[in-house]
Amino acid sequence: MIEFEDVHKHxxxxxxxxxxxxxxxEREVVVIIGPSGxxxxxxxxxxxxxxxxxxxxxxxxxxxxxxxxxxxxxxxxDVGMVFQSFxxxxxxxxxxxxxxxxxxxxxxxxxxxxERAMELLTKVGIPxxxxxxxxxxxxxxxxxIAIARALAMDPKIMLFDEPTSALDAEMIREVLDVMRDLAKxxxxxxxxxxxxxxxxxxxxxxxxxxxxxxxxxxxxAEFFAGAKEERARQFLGKVIKH
Amino acid sequence: MRPDTWHLxxxxxxxxxxxxxxxxxxxxxxxSIALSFAVGLLFALxxxxxxxxLRWPSIAYVEGVLAVPVLLLIVYFxxxxxxxxxxxxxxxxxxxxxxxxxxGLSMYTSAIIAEILRAGILALPRGQSxxxxxxxxxxxxxxxxxxLPQALRAMVPALMAQLTTIIKDTSLVGTIGFFExxxxxxxxxxxxxxxxxxxxxxxxxxxVICFTLSQLSRRLELGQAPKDVRAKxxxxxxxxxxx
Ligand SMILES: Nc1ncnc2c1ncn2[C@@H]1O[C@H](COP(=O)(O)OP(=O)(O)O)[C@@H](O)[C@H]1O
Ligand SMILES: [Mg+2]
Numbered sequence: 356m357i358e359f360e361d362v363h364k365h366x367x368x369x370x371x372x373x374x375x376x377x378x379x380x381e382r383e384v385v386v387i388i389g390p391s392g393x394x395x396x397x398x399x400x401x402x403x404x405x406x407x408x409x410x411x412x413x414x415x416x417x418x419x420x421x422x423x424x425x426x427x428x429x430x431x432x433d434v435g436m437v438f439q440s441f442x443x444x445x446x447x448x449x450x451x452x453x454x455x456x457x458x459x460x461x462x463x464x465x466x467x468x469x470e471r472a473m474e475l476l477t478k479v480g481i482p483x484x485x486x487x488x489x490x491x492x493x494x495x496x497x498x499x500i501a502i503a504r505a506l507a508m509d510p511k512i513m514l515f516d517e518p519t520s521a522l523d524a525e526m527i528r529e530v531l532d533v534m535r536d537l538a539k540x541x542x543x544x545x546x547x548x549x550x551x552x553x554x555x556x557x558x559x560x561x562x563x564x565x566x567x568x569x570x571x572x573x574x575x576a577e578f579f580a581g582a583k584e585e586r587a588r589q590f591l592g593k594v595i596k597h
Numbered sequence: 598m599r600p601d602t603w604h605l606x607x608x609x610x611x612x613x614x615x616x617x618x619x620x621x622x623x624x625x626x627x628x629s630i631a632l633s634f635a636v637g638l639l640f641a642l643x644x645x646x647x648x649x650x651l652r653w654p655s656i657a658y659v660e661g662v663l664a665v666p667v668l669l670l671i672v673y674f675x676x677x678x679x680x681x682x683x684x685x686x687x688x689x690x691x692x693x694x695x696x697x698x699x700x701g702l703s704m705y706t707s708a709i710i711a712e713i714l715r716a717g718i719l720a721l722p723r724g725q726s727x728x729x730x731x732x733x734x735x736x737x738x739x740x741x742x743x744x745l746p747q748a749l750r751a752m753v754p755a756l757m758a759q760l761t762t763i764i765k766d767t768s769l770v771g772t773i774g775f776f777e778x779x780x781x782x783x784x785x786x787x788x789x790x791x792x793x794x795x796x797x798x799x800x801x802x803x804x805v806i807c808f809t810l811s812q813l814s815r816r817l818e819l820g821q822a823p824k825d826v827r828a829k830x831x832x833x834x835x836x837x838x839x840x
Contacts, residue, residue, distance in 0.1 A: 428735050436728075436731040438724060442725060444729075446750065455743075459742055
């Protein structure tokens with residue numbers, strides 16, 4: 356589904372991705388962890404070409420993401436993305452946030468889009484908030500709506516960039532529950548998170564990144580039984596403590 | 598002062614005359630603000646474009662126009678406007694003074710509106726357009742459905758302020774001989790030798806309209822523009838006064 360081969364990327368002089376090799380199979384859930392600034396966000400943002408790559412090969416759903424002929428908007432329909440800061444559209448209600456892409460990209464009628472939005476809002480547990488604007492919702496509710504919005508285009512892959520880092524402890528759970536359900540349904544997921552509990556329960560593999568490189572890529576059980584790499588063990592020790 | 602002429606200002610015929618001047622002032626203002634808005638939007642988007650061939654002409658237009666007094670633009674179109682359009686409308690096309698005024702006012706105001714809109718668009722968190730693009734919306738759709746609705750809402754007070762400025766600036770169109778509110782007062786006082794009264798009378802009319810609009814825009818203010826935008830707007834308005 357997603358195949359990185361020797362992918363490099365620079366921001367000016369900064370070599371953010373230094374030869375990434377990574378494969379994510381269909382229905383697989385891969386968690387990426389690593390210190391701040393190691394390039395995790397940049398890595399997942401290359402998957403839907405929010406960040407273009409400099410060299411190497413990146414194939415998503417069978418298309419070379421950075422080929423000149425690729426229709427990015429077409430590519431992005433199949434890849435849902437959830438951000439740390441939710442990024443809901445404040446001028447639209449919860450339901451309208453979810454309906455926007457189906458209506459304006461896929462051309463669904465208002466009625467059909469609304470029906471689908473209600474299904475998705477039910478799935479994330481807040482159908483009663485359909486007609487409320489984001490400013491009046493808690494962080495956890497906003498993030499669940501953001502997930503529903505990303506799911507509205509029926510993506511084949513979901514990308515999550517620290518979806519719970521901006522949330523208080525009580526709200527983290529409600530978001531992780533939704534993500535866990537998605538994983539169970541067989542969604543292909545690439546998740547940047549420091550939520551060890553989620554990684555343990557819901558992921559198939561854990562990837563540890565540091566300074567633009569993938570240092571370790573192990574099946575989840577193995578990773579938590581004892582990461583091979585010293586740096587990964589140290590990092591894990593820090594994350595679990597708090 | 599000429600108290601003996603005060604009765605003129607309750608005379609129905611004279612009042613109708615002023616009302617006609619006011620009607621043209623309002624028509625000039627509305628036409629100009631509408632045209633300014635459309636043109637300003639194009640130049641705001643042009644200046645924000647990543648394509649140099651769109652960006653540079655937009656910067657040149659905005660910066661160039663803002664540095665010229667609006668009266669000069671109005672006079673320019675009243676003198677040169679006809680020959681400017683003759684290639685399109687034929688040899689004996691004569692640009693009506695109304696349209697010379699609209700073009701002069703709109704050229705200037707469009708540059709200001711371009712800057713107001715650009716500030717509003719830049720002030721939106723980057724996550725807004727990113728989220729829209731990540732959903733598969735194209736750049737124009739992202740602008741249309743996500744960025745502009747929010748930027749415009751934040752810019753309502755600044756745009757209303759521009760409307761009041763344009764209403765006052767229509768008096769400049771009177772100087773090229775177009776009949777509007779200021780011109781109507783001029784005609785009255787040259788006949789009755791009472792400039793203080795005539796000009797005082799229309800000042801009250803300008804005041805009532807502009808004050809009402811500025812109060813209205815304060816009510817309409819749907820959320821404060823962020824601090825950096827307000828700073829940017831203050832800078833634009835300052836430049837506006839200097840120019
Ligand atoms: N748009 C950008 N321009 C310049 N530098 C960037 C940009 N985005 C990220 N970076 C830099 O790239 C490095 C990796 O960032 P990021 O991928 O966000 O790391 P992480 O998500 O692991 O914290 C950081 O040093 C960051 O400052
Ligand atoms: Mg990050």
